[in-house]
Amino acid sequence: MKNITKRQKEILQLIAKNIEDKGYPPSYQELANQMNIKSKFAILKHIDALVAKGYLEKDSAARGLRIIDPQYAPANKNEVSVPLIGRVAAGFPILAQENVERYIPIPRAMIKAEGRYFALKVRGDSMINAGIFEDDLVIVNSTNMARNRDIVVALLHDEVTVKRLMTDRGQTFLKAENPNYDNIYPEGEWSIQGKVVGLVREIN
Amino acid sequence: MKNITKRQKEILQLIAKNIEDKGYPPSYQELANQMNIKSKFAILKHIDALVAKGYLEKDSAARGLRIIDPQYAPANKNEVSVPLIGRVAAGFPILAQENVERYIPIPRAMIKAEGRYFALKVRGDSMINAGIFEDDLVIVNSTNMARNRDIVVALLHDEVTVKRLMTDRGQTFLKAENPNYDNIYPEGEWSIQGKVVGLVREIN
DNA sequence: ATAATTGGTGTACCTTAGTACATTAAGCGG
DNA sequence: CCGCTTAATGTACTAAGGTACACCAATTAT
Numbered sequence: 359m360k361n362i363t364k365r366q367k368e369i370l371q372l373i374a375k376n377i378e379d380k381g382y383p384p385s386y387q388e389l390a391n392q393m394n395i396k397s398k399f400a401i402l403k404h405i406d407a408l409v410a411k412g413y414l415e416k417d418s419a420a421r422g423l424r425i426i427d428p429q430y431a432p433a434n435k436n437e438v439s440v441p442l443i444g445r446v447a448a449g450f451p452i453l454a455q456e457n458v459e460r461y462i463p464i465p466r467a468m469i470k471a472e473g474r475y476f477a478l479k480v481r482g483d484s485m486i487n488a489g490i491f492e493d494d495l496v497i498v499n500s501t502n503m504a505r506n507r508d509i510v511v512a513l514l515h516d517e518v519t520v521k522r523l524m525t526d527r528g529q530t531f532l533k534a535e536n537p538n539y540d541n542i543y544p545e546g547e548w549s550i551q552g553k554v555v556g557l558v559r560e561i562n
Numbered sequence: 563m564k565n566i567t568k569r570q571k572e573i574l575q576l577i578a579k580n581i582e583d584k585g586y587p588p589s590y591q592e593l594a595n596q597m598n599i600k601s602k603f604a605i606l607k608h609i610d611a612l613v614a615k616g617y618l619e620k621d622s623a624a625r626g627l628r629i630i631d632p633q634y635a636p637a638n639k640n641e642v643s644v645p646l647i648g649r650v651a652a653g654f655p656i657l658a659q660e661n662v663e664r665y666i667p668i669p670r671a672m673i674k675a676e677g678r679y680f681a682l683k684v685r686g687d688s689m690i691n692a693g694i695f696e697d698d699l700v701i702v703n704s705t706n707m708a709r710n711r712d713i714v715v716a717l718l719h720d721e722v723t724v725k726r727l728m729t730d731r732g733q734t735f736l737k738a739e740n741p742n743y744d745n746i747y748p749e750g751e752w753s754i755q756g757k758v759v760g761l762v763r764e765i766n
Numbered sequence: 767a768t769a770a771t772t773g774g775t776g777t778a779c780c781t782t783a784g785t786a787c788a789t790t791a792a793g794c795g796g
Numbered sequence: 797c798c799g800c801t802t803a804a805t806g807t808a809c810t811a812a813g814g815t816a817c818a819c820c821a822a823t824t825a826t
Contacts, residue, residue: 381628420624424585463640
């Protein structure tokens, strides 16, 4: 997706906020007022640029604006759009743009604290005794602070893993919740990327 | 909530559809066109009646309409509103109005077939080996047709239970997925109320 | 240093959009 | 049968709303 300028981003955010607050998009005059711009035509040029870059659709009708990029779409009061993390590139933090496959909606009820969230498709069966199965979607609060027994997303040697964080006699390790797997006592560089706060499963 | 006339209901549905399709509410002229009415003022009178009855909010701005009754709110393309079933009253089918605690939004991705759906909070730990834990929310397609090994919601002696449906040598039984529980060979009246198609878990 | 891009102002025009009033007709309830 | 409610038409007015063009300034890239 093409880059947008600071002012264009501001316009997208204002359109979304207007829809969230009032239920309908703003007019060009309303956008101009909010951005301390006197000319509706300046707003029109920004909007036309956003249309050309694929962030907006515009109908020739009053307030005929639609945000089509999910990253900027108006918030729904029942859901939040979070990045779905795919393959993690070496050397990048997990929420680097490179790792984002797409954005997906998740139930807003899972968001209990401020901060950034992401979703991750579970690979493997190491956590089945915690009720986390292969292909489940775990919802993760992006934080490096977790407590004993929290289920965390960790990064070891550029590999993403979901495990229970344990501390015993001052030693921290990652516990699988499947007796077929050993605990992991990380050496070298590793980090907690987030804490699992929810799970979504589709059953066929 | 006050009753509305047939034409008023039609207006609410058209407004919702316009928002779903185009992302913004219709103008009075657009509503008039869709209802084969020549006069915008007729539309205005219907709208004012809906405002007075508490179904709509109206701003004095172009397309300044907001549906405030959830029953008529525009559908969100990422979520569906389904009834959350609480205590099940004796002698009533599970989706009887009496059993509905409230409506909750669930991810639309779980809806793969036509039909009715409901949500159920899991009680007990009889299904933990299927990754279904206490307090999980299972999403259920309301059907009495299920196949071997499907996870179903059954009604036995007016009790709701979630179990795996098994058929062995022509005999049907309900299998717990926890070795601490026996299989159930239902006698007397029992029925399948639905098939589990999804699960949502919040983790604290 | 220059050209291109981004960002904006001011003016103008036309259509849309909401609002208001007078009026008529059909249906329903008492 | 009458009165009330619902449903609609027609006309008019004003402001909002979108679109277009000429022009200017600052920033960024070459």
